Amino acid sequence: MLTINNLVKHRGTQEILSGISFKARPGRVTGFLGPNGAGKSSTLRILLGLDRATSGSALINGKPFAELHNPLLTVGTALDGSGAHRMRTGRAHLRWMARAVGLPRSRVEEVLELVGLTNAAGKRVGSYSLGMGKRLGMAAALLGDPEILVLDEPVNGLDPEGIRWIRTFLRERAASGNTVLLSSHLMGELAETVDDVVIINHGKVVADGTLEEVTGNHFTLEEAFFALTSEHAGDTV
Amino acid sequence: MRAFNAELSKLLSLPGIWLAFLIGAFAPAVIAALDSIAQKDEIIAGVSTRLSEVGYIGLGFGVQGVIILGVLAVSSEYLTESSESSGGQQITTSLTVVSSRLHFLLAKAGAVTVISILLCIVAIMTTVSTTHLILGEYAPAFEWSRLTGAICYWSFTALLAFGFTFLTKNGILPLAVLMINSSIVSFSVLLAKVTKLAFYLPDRAGIEMFMFTSDRSHTPITGSIFDRFYTPLTGGLVMFAWVVVLLMVAAIVFHRRDVAS
Numbered sequence: 001m002l003t004i005n006n007l008v009k010h011r012g013t014q015e016i017l018s019g020i021s022f023k024a025r026p027g028r029v030t031g032f033l034g035p036n037g038a039g040k041s042s043t044l045r046i047l048l049g050l051d052r053a054t055s056g057s058a059l060i061n062g063k064p065f066a067e068l069h070n071p072l073l074t075v076g077t078a079l080d081g082s083g084a085h086r087m088r089t090g091r092a093h094l095r096w097m098a099r100a101v102g103l104p105r106s107r108v109e110e111v112l113e114l115v116g117l118t119n120a121a122g123k124r125v126g127s128y129s130l131g132m133g134k135r136l137g138m139a140a141a142l143l144g145d146p147e148i149l150v151l152d153e154p155v156n157g158l159d160p161e162g163i164r165w166i167r168t169f170l171r172e173r174a175a176s177g178n179t180v181l182l183s184s185h186l187m188g189e190l191a192e193t194v195d196d197v198v199i200i201n202h203g204k205v206v207a208d209g210t211l212e213e214v215t216g217n218h219f220t221l222e223e224a225f226f227a228l229t230s231e232h233a234g235d236t237v
Numbered sequence: 238m239r240a241f242n243a244e245l246s247k248l249l250s251l252p253g254i255w256l257a258f259l260i261g262a263f264a265p266a267v268i269a270a271l272d273s274i275a276q277k278d279e280i281i282a283g284v285s286t287r288l289s290e291v292g293y294i295g296l297g298f299g300v301q302g303v304i305i306l307g308v309l310a311v312s313s314e315y316l317t318e319s320s321e322s323s324g325g326q327q328i329t330t331s332l333t334v335v336s337s338r339l340h341f342l343l344a345k346a347g348a349v350t351v352i353s354i355l356l357c358i359v360a361i362m363t364t365v366s367t368t369h370l371i372l373g374e375y376a377p378a379f380e381w382s383r384l385t386g387a388i389c390y391w392s393f394t395a396l397l398a399f400g401f402t403f404l405t406k407n408g409i410l411p412l413a414v415l416m417i418n419s420s421i422v423s424f425s426v427l428l429a430k431v432t433k434l435a436f437y438l439p440d441r442a443g444i445e446m447f448m449f450t451s452d453r454s455h456t457p458i459t460g461s462i463f464d465r466f467y468t469p470l471t472g473g474l475v476m477f478a479w480v481v482v483l484l485m486v487a488a489i490v491f492h493r494r495d496v497a498s
Binding site for chain 2: 048049065095140
């Protein structure tokens, strides 16, 4: 369970987040939507202890990230790019992570296989395509077989096959009781993957509910999104 | 301990680190060889004034290898991926693997220290064998105390490079400043001509752990700036104090800084 409670973030004089609150529950895929610059990445970075909140809290199973003992076993994350040094091979990247967590090398091969990167594992990350980098990021997130996944724009740059794989994979993770939170600005992809939707705009939550609740009277999630994030957005759903 | 292992694994899987190993392990021997050849006749004739420095000069220069090591250990975390992959950095992965930043910094510092010590031991072995090969029975006896001083000098220098790069997040500035300072002209040695305060600068103080063991100036050219100022132990303590202070500042800045900033 992920609990974001009244999160405020200032950077300089700018207010990036103005009191974000929502939950991502076990057994469900929660989509975190918003236009570019709405504060999605900032929220995820605070949740993962990378940035500090000005006020409010972001908890993982009731604890802030810094208090998790071996975080990779609880929460798997994939943020910008692959998160790997470009001169290192994909396999070497996963191996140092496995060492940090105390996982055997065989687990590295398992996740490489899972994301379809076994053949490219010996190549330098710098030579990977955007989609391969994303797959490496997914492999890293899955390394500790965590109960929670936090993914920033996971389908960005993936080919249709990759997108389909992610969708099926995330649905299966949630079906087995795991928590999945993913951010995206691709409505079409998201509508087919998520159970719950949180939409933010200008650092504020403008909609929070199940996919059906947020879509409401609109024909698609995309229409609902534009209705909610355009300049004359209505009240929170 | 797991975080330390991971940091070792990270460093050893970075291609750039092999340059550090190459410079650290062999540059001292090459310089010692050149110096020994140049001095050979004087040493055999028993008129060399620099016998006590033979070999150690190389160890002084070879510290560049561990400067690269210390800088790379940190700058590799902040290297931005290609713009195509939306500018990710390895530091985000590192900090989602080890939740305590202090823990992360200490594990990294530990890995840098261990590799520096091992690298210096290799450098000592190559340097001592080279001098013996060239000077034979005239080769100076290498004292353990001075060699230990060189090992401390290398690991402290690596940690200074490491701490400095944590503040800049980018390797270019620390690499340029520290490498120029330790190869072409030492800023602090020159400054020591102007003010005695310069003797408290880390490289000037630390180098006394293994150089300038005589109270007299060694050659007319180097003059008084190379005179002893500290005992090897005090020199080492002054340099160590710099390391502690810089790492504390780096830890505080790193702890408070947003990764995104």
